[in-house]
Amino acid sequence: MKDQEIDGVLNNAGRAPHELAPEVLQRVADSIKPTLRPVRLLPPPWVMTCGLVLVCAAVSLAGAARAGFFGFEKMDMLERSLIFPALAILAWMAGSEFVHAKIPGSLRRISSGALLGIGTTALLIVFAFLFRDYRTDHFFSAGIACLLAGLLHAIPAALLGWLLLRRGLAVNSVSAGFAAGTLGGLAGVGMLELHCPNFQAAHVLVWHVAVVPVSGTAGALVAWTLRFRAGSRPYKRISPK
Amino acid sequence: MHPDSNLEKLMARYQEGDYAAATDLIERIGPQLHRFFLAQSQSRKDADDLLQETWLRIHKVRHTYRPSEPALPWFYAIARHVRVDHYRKSVWTAVGKRQLEAMTKELAADPRESHRSDALDVLLAPLSESEREAIEMMKVAGMSLEEVARATSSTVGSVKQKVHRAYKKLRVTVSAARFKTGQSEELS
Numbered sequence: 001m002k003d004q005e006i007d008g009v010l011n012n013a014g015r016a017p018h019e020l021a022p023e024v025l026q027r028v029a030d031s032i033k034p035t036l037r038p039v040r041l042l043p044p045p046w047v048m049t050c051g052l053v054l055v056c057a058a059v060s061l062a063g064a065a066r067a068g069f070f071g072f073e074k075m076d077m078l079e080r081s082l083i084f085p086a087l088a089i090l091a092w093m094a095g096s097e098f099v100h101a102k103i104p105g106s107l108r109r110i111s112s113g114a115l116l117g118i119g120t121t122a123l124l125i126v127f128a129f130l131f132r133d134y135r136t137d138h139f140f141s142a143g144i145a146c147l148l149a150g151l152l153h154a155i156p157a158a159l160l161g162w163l164l165l166r167r168g169l170a171v172n173s174v175s176a177g178f179a180a181g182t183l184g185g186l187a188g189v190g191m192l193e194l195h196c197p198n199f200q201a202a203h204v205l206v207w208h209v210a211v212v213p214v215s216g217t218a219g220a221l222v223a224w225t226l227r228f229r230a231g232s233r234p235y236k237r238i239s240p241k
Numbered sequence: 242m243h244p245d246s247n248l249e250k251l252m253a254r255y256q257e258g259d260y261a262a263a264t265d266l267i268e269r270i271g272p273q274l275h276r277f278f279l280a281q282s283q284s285r286k287d288a289d290d291l292l293q294e295t296w297l298r299i300h301k302v303r304h305t306y307r308p309s310e311p312a313l314p315w316f317y318a319i320a321r322h323v324r325v326d327h328y329r330k331s332v333w334t335a336v337g338k339r340q341l342e343a344m345t346k347e348l349a350a351d352p353r354e355s356h357r358s359d360a361l362d363v364l365l366a367p368l369s370e371s372e373r374e375a376i377e378m379m380k381v382a383g384m385s386l387e388e389v390a391r392a393t394s395s396t397v398g399s400v401k402q403k404v405h406r407a408y409k410k411l412r413v414t415v416s417a418a419r420f421k422t423g424q425s426e427e428l429s
């Protein structure tokens with residue numbers, strides 16, 4: 001059987017008339033009438049994405065300004081010119097994904113999970129290329145401190161991002177949470193790169209990069225929990241007027 | 242020009258507060274969305290409620306529609322969101338469970354309420370929920386692959402995969418149905 005035949009069968013079945021009582025439509029129209037007034041549209045997606053990247057950069061810079069720019073001072077030109085543009089590109093991608101997740105009917109180029117994968121892999125590649133010190137001094141103690149510091153900066157970045165896009169509607173809240181968490185995680189990595197002077201490959205590859213997947217997953221979990229809680233509230237039936 | 246450009250114009254006027262455009266949109270989109278809800282809800286009353294709930298949500302977030310974008314996927318994205326919300330509420334709350342039981346009894350008592358005899362529903366019965374949704378959007382709402390991807394917040398590749406899987410299952414179903422019809426004709 002050919003696809004065209006299936007198309008024909010589906011088209012015939014889909015063309016069947018659907019009856020809907022005019023009172024139902026009238027009730028809908030009546031329910032929106034009292035609050036019908038002009039609305040202020042959302043700004044263009046690129047403006048919102050710029051805003052998110054700026055939030056990300058501001059959180060990273062504020063965190064590093066408080067803790068000290070020791071990492072940035074220790075870096076050479078090659079390291080600076082590869083790490084920060086890479087972080088900026090990834091933040092732009094995560095921001096754009098977050099914006100699309102908050103506008104219903106937007107076209108998604110990649111899924112949020114894929115974005116997280118791309119972000120993590122890209123950082124691993126850049127760091128593996130740049131950092132060649134293979135010692136593992138204070139691997140856990142120094143690493144956990146960096147992971148916590150990164151996550152501590154990821155939270156305000158993700159929350160500020162969510163606040164910036166509060167007028168949007170996340171039709172897939174888990175996906176939006178993923179994107180927000182990834183964006184926050186990138187802000188956390190940005191702060192660590194500016195601040196942390198520990199350039200041991202294992203430290204950077206494991207603990208700095210881990211901020212992105214941990215933060216992304218936490219964002220998705222928080223969104224899922226909030227949605228689950230909202231979903232457990234009793235369904236409110238709208239009575240006909 | 243987009244085939245549904247009128248919808249986009251109406252939507253722009255609705256955002257400006259034009260009541261005539263709003264009612265026009267409700268008349269054009271309402272029956273489509275109602276059918277979308279009816280395909281997976283338990284009763285017509287439930288679908289009516291979902292339609293009203295969806296329009297209230299659409300009304301609340303009408304500022305999120307971007308005039309340069311296709312309107313139909315935007316409507317369906319919100320409808321789908323409301324339906325998922327409703328499904329969760331029905332499943333996870335005791336009230337929802339009681340309502341579902343009551344509806345099931347209601348349906349058993351009054352077979353006219355059932356809409357499962359709808360040809361498309363019967364045809365799509367073997368498909369998974371996401372496959373059925375993609376096929377319904379394409380064949381009933383007349384959306385393109387890209388528009389379905391927009392409405393379901395997924396990528397075009399993922400929608401293509403779902404449609405491909407759905408067609409595979411439909412090929413088996415339709416062939417089996419034809420085989421049965423042929424056999425019964427031969428016997429008679």
